[in-house]
Every structure is written in C-alpha cells, then in structure tokens.
Amino acid sequence: MEQASRVGVQISAGRGYFPAEAGGSHLRLSYAAASPGVIEEGVQRLGSLF
Numbered sequence: 001m002e003q004a005s006r007v008g009v010q011i012s013a014g015r016g017y018f019p020a021e022a023g024g025s026h027l028r029l030s031y032a033a034a035s036p037g038v039i040e041e042g043v044q045r046l047g048s049l050f
Contacts, residue, residue: 001027007045 004011014026031039 003049004046007048009042009045011046 001011001013012028012030014028017028018026029042031042034042
C-alpha cells in the first residue's frame with residue numbers, strides 16, 4: 001500500500017471486505033467515480049510496481 005501511495009494510487013487491504021477468512025492476498029480498488037482515463041493511468045502506475 002505504501003508503494004502504491006508513492007505513485008499516487010490509493011488502495012486498501014482486501015481482507016476487511018470478506019465475510020469470512022479469504023485465502024490468499026487481496027486488495028481493494030475503488031473506481032466507481034473515476035473516469036476511464038483515470039482508471040487507465042492508475043493501472044499503469046500500479047503496473048510499474050510489479
């Protein structure tokens with residue numbers, strides 16, 4: 001989450017969004033109010049971290 005924040009993308013740990021224990025690692029990306037261009041930019045920024 002810290003790395004994503006440094007490139008201007010805010011993410012949340014996904015664990016809190018499951019009603020029971022979820023296997024594996026998850027993250028939450030909120031994009032409901034973002035334009036397609038903003039979403040594309042965010043994906044590119046996240047991609048640079050991986």
